[in-house]
Amino acid sequence: AQTVTQSQPEMSVQEAETVTLSCTYDTSENNYYLFWYKQPPSRQMILVIRQEAYKQQNATENRFSVNFQKAAKSFSLKISDSQLGDTAMYFCAFMIIGTSYGKLTFGQGTILTVHP
Amino acid sequence: GAGVSQSPSNKVTEKGKDVELRCDPISGHTALYWYRQSLGQGLEFLIYFQGNSAPDKSGLPSDRFSAERTGGSVSTLTIQRTQQEDSAVYLCASSLVQGDTQYFGPGTRLTVL
Numbered sequence: 474a475q476t477v478t479q480s481q482p483e484m485s486v487q488e489a490e491t492v493t494l495s496c497t498y499d500t501s502e503n504n505y506y507l508f509w510y511k512q513p514p515s516r517q518m519i520l521v522i523r524q525e526a527y528k529q530q531n532a533t534e535n536r537f538s539v540n541f542q543k544a545a546k547s548f549s550l551k552i553s554d555s556q557l558g559d560t561a562m563y564f565c566a567f568m569i570i571g572t573s574y575g576k577l578t579f580g581q582g583t584i585l586t587v588h589p
Numbered sequence: 590g591a592g593v594s595q596s597p598s599n600k601v602t603e604k605g606k607d608v609e610l611r612c613d614p615i616s617g618h619t620a621l622y623w624y625r626q627s628l629g630q631g632l633e634f635l636i637y638f639q640g641n642s643a644p645d646k647s648g649l650p651s652d653r654f655s656a657e658r659t660g661g662s663v664s665t666l667t668i669q670r671t672q673q674e675d676s677a678v679y680l681c682a683s684s685l686v687q688g689d690t691q692y693f694g695p696g697t698r699l700t701v702l
Contacts, residue, residue, distance in 0.1 A: 508690070516678060518693035564632065568688070574645045575688040576622060579632035 475500045477567050479580035486555045487588050493540075494550045494583050496565030504570040507541065507548045508577070513561040521563070524548065555587045591615070593694035595681050601700045602671055610666040610697045614683030621664050622684075622691060623648075623656060627677035635679075638664060639687055671701045 476499045486492035498507070509521040524532045524541050531539050536556075540549045552559055565580040594613045602608050614621050623635040634648040638658040649655070653672075658664040668675055678698050682691035 506688075506690075510693075515695070516698075517695045518680065518682075520690060520692065523690055570688055574637045574639070575620060575684065575691075576634040576637055576645065576648075577624070577632075577682075577691060578634070581631050 475502070475567055475569065475578045477565050477578055477580035479563075479565055479583050481583045482581070483584045483586070485586045485588060486552075488555055488557060490555055491551060491553045492555055492585065494552075494563050494565075494585065496548045496550070496580055498546050498548065498565070498567050500546070500567065500569070502569050502572075506568045506570060507539075508566040508568070509537070509539070509550045510564045510566060510579075511559075511561045512564065512582075513558075518564070522550065552585075557587050557589060559585060560587045561585060593681055593683050593692055595679075595694040595697050597697060598695065599698045599700070601702065603702050604673060605670055607667065607669045608671055608699060610668075610679050610699070612664045612666070612681030612683075612694060614662060614664070614681070615692060616662075618683035618685050618692075619661065620684045620687045620689070620691075621658060622682045623664070623666050624680045624682065625650075625677045626680055626696070630677075632680075635666070637687075668699075671699075673701050675699060676701045 507524045511519045536553045562582045566577040621638040637645040653669045656666045678696045680696045682693045684691045
């Protein structure tokens with residue numbers, strides 16, 4: 474079975490600063506995707522970034538980037554120039570490619586608060 | 590285009606009643622997923638549809654839970670004889686094909702009194 478662990482229940486950061494959210498996962502599979510989703514108080518889950526396990530290059534999306542360490546099974550999210558609108562719960566998620574029908578396995582989430 | 594929509598946004602019901610939760614996926618998305626988000630259990634997978642078929646029902650917690658999808662589009666999650674432990678946010682997601690990125694709806698918050 475696959476597991477995803479987010480060891481930081483809560484994090485806080487000052488506006489304009491950088492913050493890193495941690496995620497580790499456990500799997501015996503070799504082909505998979507990793508995701509970070511953001512869930513603001515509105516409850517809508519929003520895709521932040523996706524990483525394909527077969528790609529060595531770390532994914533980036535504007536102010537969001539990941540540090541993907543496949544051997545260590547680590548997938549952290551770095552948010553640069555934090556903005557008040559980044560305040561949300563962040564979920565790390567894992568999907569096996571080809572089997573398990575593409576269902577996502579989620580971590581427990583990290584509540585991020587950006588302070589002015 | 591329009592995203593995934595879910596209705597109702599909130600539902601309060603009495604223990605023992607049946608409830609139906611609706612999901613409208615993004616047009617053209619063939620894969621549809623239901624998840625449940627609760628304080629104690631976090632985010633859990635419930636069921637997956639490919640077209641109108643549900644090849645993976647492994648996450649349904651009991652036989653009180655059922656789901657269907659019609660016309661390869663709208664899906665309904667039905668909970669019979671609701672219990673207090675069914676209180677949660679029920680999230681629906683769709684993707685263009687199985688294994689692609691999933692896009693989520695705003696969820697239905699179910700409260701069982």
